[in-house]
Each structure stands twice: as structure tokens, then as C-alpha cells.
Amino acid sequence: MNASQELEKRKVQNTLEEIQKYSEARKQGKLNLALAATTKETVYEFLDHLTPESFRYIVSHLELDFGVVNQTLSMVDSMLESQGFDAILQNMLHSITDKTGELLSADRTTIYLLDEAKNELWSILAKGEDGVPLEIRVPVGQGIAGEVAQKREVVNIPYDFYDDPRSSTAKKQDKKTGYRTYTMLALPLLDEQGDLVGVVQLINKLKPLKGANALLSKRVDVQGFTHADEQLFAEVAHSIKLILKSSQLFHKAAQKQRAASALMNAIQSVGQSSLDLEKTLTTVMDEAKKLMNADRSTVWLIDHERNQLWTKLADAHGNFKEIRIPKDTGFVGKTATTGQPLMIPFDLYDHPDCETAKQTDRKTRYRTCSLLCMPLYADNELVGVTQLVNKTKQGSFPPYNPADWPKVPERWKASFERSDQEFMEAFNSQAVVALQNAKLFNKVKQQQQEQLDLVFNVSSGVIFTNKTGHITVANEPAKNLLGLSDIENKSVRDLIRLKEGNFAQWFDAALAANGEKARQQDYLYQTLLSHETEEQHSVNLCIISFANASDPTQVSGTLVIINDSSDETQKEEQRDIVRSVSSG
Structure with a gap:
């Protein structure tokens, strides 16, 4: 081993030690920006100065060191959330490709x-043309x-x-580029088992010492x-294979980790959605589309009475x-009929x-290329279907042009997979909870709006809530x-503020509904504080x-009536409202 080779070996060892320090620090929760920056700088500097000769020496003679690479990459499950390490790995793969090309004097290498x-x-x-990494996929045999x-x-x-009959595809690509x-x-590249x-x-094999221009x-x-x-490649193939195998394992682990993270984010987002049905539908559709990397997503709900599927979609103006x-x-x-998933590649x-x-x-000039339909179940009852259209390839592609129909855009030459179906099953199990809550809220809101219409012209304040105490409808007074x-x-607990009375306690008693007195409560001469002006109103409160x-004890919602304690007309209105709502 000469001095130059010894130096290269030390560089490799130093680089691997930096990566291992990085991994251990992340595992122990001690990672800081300085260490992350040092690791990147060390790896990038090593790769940038790697020559074809030193690359050949390293991959041919430092099997132990590449065993450390393999060991290091197997530890990356603790680093998958780090975009910094992801960039390091990308740079390493790029460098191996470039150095392999340099070693064999090739103009381009993949x-x-x-x-x-x-x-x-x-x-x-x-x-791609914009410098964004582009995923290329080639079916085995093509x-x-x-x-x-x-x-x-x-x-x-x-x-x-x-002149080779197999060159037709490359000719077309060359014509484009x-x-x-x-x-x-x-x-x-085969492993020890021949797999x-x-x-x-x-x-394009290049002549030596020709100007790059x-x-x-x-x-x-x-x-x-x-x-x-071919013989030269055979000498370095084994060690390149070690790195690629490790990279492949990392890629699979990273994909699973990111998919799981995306699933958790999607479920969290849906769980935090409002009780408004339109907004909840939009949230579920958007999160499903993002999770599955699909171009379009629709949530269809089943109307069993009409034997129909229905949904709500926003137009360009948000209506x-x-x-x-x-x-x-x-x-x-x-x-919707079978209750079974349907995946069309x-x-x-x-x-x-x-x-x-x-x-x-x-009619629409859209191009449907792949499809995944997943059933939505609530308590073993089929309540809807999540429909995902056009699995999208990773990478940078031009937007779809309807004028090109029925030509298939490159970005949609992809299919949903079994893993997509599994993730959507998990997503749907949570999404259906949000949808059912929103549907129930919408139903209660409609019922209470009908009841509010009966008392629309009254001067008393009228508020309807759902069973959690959230306001569904309220009149202007x-x-x-x-x-x-x-x-x-x-x-409603947060909005009704009284100078002395404990409205939240009274309201919780109404929701618990333990006894007739709790189910209709009247509180006279309470001082209500206005939010906007801090103005005080002397009111009578009724909670039903x-x-x-x-x-x-099973409560679906409440009615809160607020009237002016000095207005006899409003007191009479309260009695009319209670009778009207009770009969409705």
C-alpha cells in the first residue's frame, strides 16, 4: 500500500466514523446542528475528491470498510426523519454512479x-431539466x-x-433530448446467491485525454x-454491490417510515377537522390524495334510502x-355494492x-389511468367509498394538458399497490369517525334549523347545540x-359569560340529564357579559x-334561551318556544 492509498483509506475511515457518530448522537437524542453540518461536510469533501484510481482501489481492497458502510446504513432507522442524512445518501449514490462511469471512461452512467x-x-x-431528481422505472424484460x-x-x-435492432427506444429518447x-x-449485479x-x-465509451468541450x-x-x-468492472462489482444492497435496504426502510409518518399526519389532520360536513369531506379527500400520491380523490357517501352515492365538491369559487x-x-x-376494495392498475x-x-x-378531457376504491365502514356498516384516481410518479413532470387526451402523460404511468390498499384501510378507519361525526352534526343542525325557523321572528336569543355543547344554529338576537x-x-360554555352564575356547570348538568330538573333548568335575573363591548344585560336563562x-340520559343536543328579564313579552315568548320545540 503506497502513501496515496493509505491516505485514501484514512479518509474512508474518517468518513465512516463521522457517519457513526451522527447515528449514535441521533439515537441518544444528542444530535446538534454543528455535528450534522460536520458530517455533511466530511462526506461531501470525501466524495468530491475521490478519483477513479482511488475509487477503484477502495472498492477492490477495503472490504472491511464497506462492511462498516453496510453496518452504518443498517443503523439508519434512527435517522430516517433526518433530511440531512437523506441528502448524504443521495450524494453517495450519485458519486458511486459518477465514479463508476469515470473508472470505465463512460460519458453517461445509470x-x-x-x-x-x-x-x-x-x-x-x-x-430532470429543472435539476429535480427524477425516478426512472423500467419493467424487467423491456x-x-x-x-x-x-x-x-x-x-x-x-x-x-x-445499427442494433434493440436501439429503437433509445433512438426515440435521443431524438427528444x-x-x-x-x-x-x-x-x-448479482449477489452471492445469484439473485x-x-x-x-x-x-458511450470515451477516448482518453480528449477535451471535455x-x-x-x-x-x-x-x-x-x-x-x-468488463473485467475491470468485475473487480469492483462486489463492493459496489454491497453499497447498493445497503442503499436498497435503506430506501425500503425510508419508504415505510415516511409512509407511516404520512399516515399518522393524515389521520391527525382528519381528527382535527371541523364538524362541518363539507369541510370534513374536503379534508378527508385532500389527505387521502396526499397520502397515496394520487392526482384525484373523492369520498362518496351512501344514501341507502335513495340507493345513491353522493358527495359535495367545491367549484372554482369555493362553493x-x-x-x-x-x-x-x-x-x-x-x-359500494360489494363492500370490497377494487384496485385497477x-x-x-x-x-x-x-x-x-x-x-x-x-366529456371532461381527463385521462384516467389507474384507480383504487376503498370501502368506508362504520360499526360494520358500509357507509361510503373512498375513490383515488391516478397514482402519480415521483419526480418533476409538466402539468396535464386536456388537449392531449387520450394520450397517457408520463406522470400517470403508475399503479396503486397492495401497500397503498393497506394504508388506506388504516386511514379510512379513522376518517370514517370524522365523517360520521360531521354527518351527525349536519343532521342535528338541519333538525335544529327547522326548529329555529319555527321561532325565527322572536326577540329572545335562541341557541341550539349538539351533544358536545358546540353551537349548531343560533338566531340574531x-x-x-x-x-x-x-x-x-x-x-357554548366558552361564549356565555355570567357575572356571578356558573353557566358551564349548569350546562354540563343538562348534558348529563340526570333527572327532570337537569333536563329543563331556569335561572332568573342573571347578568350576561357581552364579548364585544363588555356591556351587561339582565337576562333570564333557560337550558333544555x-x-x-x-x-x-341519552342527550342529542340542547336548547338555550336568553331573554330580557324586564320584558314580559319575551317571557311569554320563552314559553311559546319551549312548547313549539317540544311538539316539533
């Missing part, structure tokens, strides 16, 4: 990893990289690549990639419109039952007395529980 679940090769090392993955054999295409492929070498880890694809056609070595190049369709309509109707237009979707798309204009969905006839 390393694909195998996605066993989808039987596809994928790479996130290529970049294209040259796919052929190498399927046959586990090297493909070496000499100059001129365009303005690039020119002259030679190609694609090699499989595929990935494929390394090198394009010279035309590609002048820099290309027409001899192409040689058997010596909600109710949409109703027969319960058995299209793919969503199948799930790309391309949905190949499905035998796609005609309804096609007809709808023809009540708002004026409280000094507030927007009181719906707010807790809406109790279940068969079980009086």
Missing part, C-alpha cells in the same frame, strides 16, 4: 436497482437494461449502437467497451355542489369494464346579546336537554 415487488428496475439518480435483468447476462453493443448514443455496456441486485448501464462524436471511442472493461349518482355506477359502484383503459370511465373522460357574529361550531324518549 445504476438501476431491482424493485422485486413490482418486477421493475428503478433509479433516482437521473435528473429495453436493454430490462433484458440484462431478465437474462442475468452482459450486453455489450459496439459502435454504431443505432438531442443526445446521441454510439456504444453501450449493460451489466447485471439480481441491479443493473449498471454505461453509455469537444463534440461528443469526436470524443467517442469507436472501439466501444471492451472485454477488459360546494352536491353530486348524486346511482349506487351501482362504474367502478366506485362495484365497491395502469392502464385502466385496458380493463373490460372501462367504458363508463372512458365516456366520462371523453342571541348573537347580538353575546356580542359575536360568528358563533357556529364554537363551545333534547333527550331520548326511551333513555332520558
Whole structure:
């Protein structure tokens, strides 16, 4: 080992030690910004100064050190929330790709990893026009990289690549990008059991010592990639494979962690949604779409009486419109009828039952490519269906242009997976609680609005609440007395302030409804404090529980009446209101 090689070895060891320090600090909750910055700087500096010669030496002779890399990467479950380490790993993968290309004098290099679940090769090392990492996916068996993955054999295409019958796809891509492929070498990466880890694809063997600014056609070595190049790659393949295998494990773990985190965030967001049905529907649809990386999401609720599916969607101006369709309509109707999940992969237009979707798309100029319909159950009763449309690829893509219909946009050439279905099952189990609460709130609100209409012209303040004490409807006199204009969905306990009386205690007794006295309470000559002006009003208060006839302790809501204690007319109004509501 010469001095230069010894120096490179120390750099590798120092870099790995920094990563391990970083990992241990995160595990013990002692990570600080200074250590994170030092780790990034060390790794980036090491990768930036790595030469083809030192890279070849390191991956060929420092197996122990790459064992440490493997060990270090296996510890990243404690670092998955750190975008900093994610960036470090991305940089490491980019660097391995670049250094492999430099080692074999290739103009372009792509390393694909195998996605066993989808039987596809994928790479996130290529970049789009805007510099954003772009995920590339190639089905095993398709294209040259796919052929190498399927046959586990090297493909070496000499100059001129365009003369090879397999070059048609690359020709089309070159025409789009303005690039020119002259030679190609694609090699499989196999583990000790002979199973595929990935494929390394090198394009355009370059002559040595040619200026970087010279035309590609002048820099290309027409001899192409040689058997010596294949042997050179074989020397370093084992250690590259170790790093890639570890990276692949990290990628899977990171995906699971991020998906779980996204699920928790989505559930938390839905759990914090308001009791307003329209807002809750919107929240559930938005969170489902974000969670599943789908282009569109709709929550359909079942109206069993009318045998229909219905939802509410906001237009461009934010106004909600109710949409109703027969319960058995299209793919969503199948799930509404059977109660079973329905997953249709790309391309949905190949499905035998796609005609309804096609007809709808023809009218709207949208392009439906994949679909996932999930049942919504509440206490074992099917109450709705969550419909997700068009799984979207990661990466930067132009927005969909309706003028291109029925052409398939690249961004939607993807399918929902079994894991998506599992996550949506967990999401739906929580979303349905929020939806049922909002539906109940909406139903109570409608009933109480009807009751309020009966007493609309009275001068007394009238407030209806649900069983949790949140205001569903209130008339203008009540708002004026409280000094507030927007009181719906707010807790009546917080809004009614008395100078001496304990309204919250009285109200809680009304909700508990233990006894006839608790179910109708009257409090005379109370001093009500206005929120806006702190003005004081002498009022009489009446709190009435809406109790279940068969079980009086089961309360669905309350009625609070506030009238001027000096106004005999309002006292008479209170008696009329109580009679009207009781008969309603």
C-alpha cells in the first residue's frame, strides 16, 4: 500500500466514523446542528475528491470498510426523519454512479436497482431539466437494461449502437433530448446467491485525454467497451454491490417510515377537522390524495334510502355542489355494492369494464389511468367509498394538458399497490369517525334549523347545540346579546359569560340529564357579559336537554334561551318556544 492509498483509506475511515457518530448522537437524542453540518461536510469533501484510481482501489481492497458502510446504513432507522442524512445518501449514490462511469471512461452512467415487488428496475439518480431528481422505472424484460435483468447476462453493443435492432427506444429518447448514443455496456449485479441486485448501464465509451468541450462524436471511442472493461468492472462489482444492497435496504426502510409518518399526519389532520360536513369531506379527500400520491380523490357517501352515492365538491369559487349518482355506477359502484376494495392498475383503459370511465373522460378531457376504491365502514356498516384516481410518479413532470387526451402523460404511468390498499384501510378507519361525526352534526343542525325557523321572528336569543355543547344554529338576537357574529361550531360554555352564575356547570348538568330538573333548568335575573363591548344585560336563562324518549340520559343536543328579564313579552315568548320545540 503506497502513501496515496493509505491516505485514501484514512479518509474512508474518517468518513465512516463521522457517519457513526451522527447515528449514535441521533439515537441518544444528542444530535446538534454543528455535528450534522460536520458530517455533511466530511462526506461531501470525501466524495468530491475521490478519483477513479482511488475509487477503484477502495472498492477492490477495503472490504472491511464497506462492511462498516453496510453496518452504518443498517443503523439508519434512527435517522430516517433526518433530511440531512437523506441528502448524504443521495450524494453517495450519485458519486458511486459518477465514479463508476469515470473508472470505465463512460460519458453517461445509470445504476438501476431491482424493485422485486413490482418486477421493475428503478433509479433516482437521473435528473430532470429543472435539476429535480427524477425516478426512472423500467419493467424487467423491456429495453436493454430490462433484458440484462431478465437474462442475468452482459450486453455489450459496439459502435454504431443505432445499427442494433434493440436501439429503437433509445433512438426515440435521443431524438427528444438531442443526445446521441454510439456504444453501450449493460451489466447485471448479482449477489452471492445469484439473485439480481441491479443493473449498471454505461453509455458511450470515451477516448482518453480528449477535451471535455469537444463534440461528443469526436470524443467517442469507436472501439466501444471492451472485454477488459468488463473485467475491470468485475473487480469492483462486489463492493459496489454491497453499497447498493445497503442503499436498497435503506430506501425500503425510508419508504415505510415516511409512509407511516404520512399516515399518522393524515389521520391527525382528519381528527382535527371541523364538524362541518363539507369541510370534513374536503379534508378527508385532500389527505387521502396526499397520502397515496394520487392526482384525484373523492369520498362518496351512501344514501341507502335513495340507493345513491353522493358527495359535495367545491367549484372554482369555493362553493360546494352536491353530486348524486346511482349506487351501482362504474367502478366506485362495484365497491359500494360489494363492500370490497377494487384496485385497477395502469392502464385502466385496458380493463373490460372501462367504458363508463372512458365516456366520462371523453366529456371532461381527463385521462384516467389507474384507480383504487376503498370501502368506508362504520360499526360494520358500509357507509361510503373512498375513490383515488391516478397514482402519480415521483419526480418533476409538466402539468396535464386536456388537449392531449387520450394520450397517457408520463406522470400517470403508475399503479396503486397492495401497500397503498393497506394504508388506506388504516386511514379510512379513522376518517370514517370524522365523517360520521360531521354527518351527525349536519343532521342535528338541519333538525335544529327547522326548529329555529319555527321561532325565527322572536326577540329572545335562541341557541341550539349538539351533544358536545358546540353551537349548531343560533338566531340574531342571541348573537347580538353575546356580542359575536360568528358563533357556529364554537363551545357554548366558552361564549356565555355570567357575572356571578356558573353557566358551564349548569350546562354540563343538562348534558348529563340526570333527572327532570337537569333536563329543563331556569335561572332568573342573571347578568350576561357581552364579548364585544363588555356591556351587561339582565337576562333570564333557560337550558333544555333534547333527550331520548326511551333513555332520558341519552342527550342529542340542547336548547338555550336568553331573554330580557324586564320584558314580559319575551317571557311569554320563552314559553311559546319551549312548547313549539317540544311538539316539533
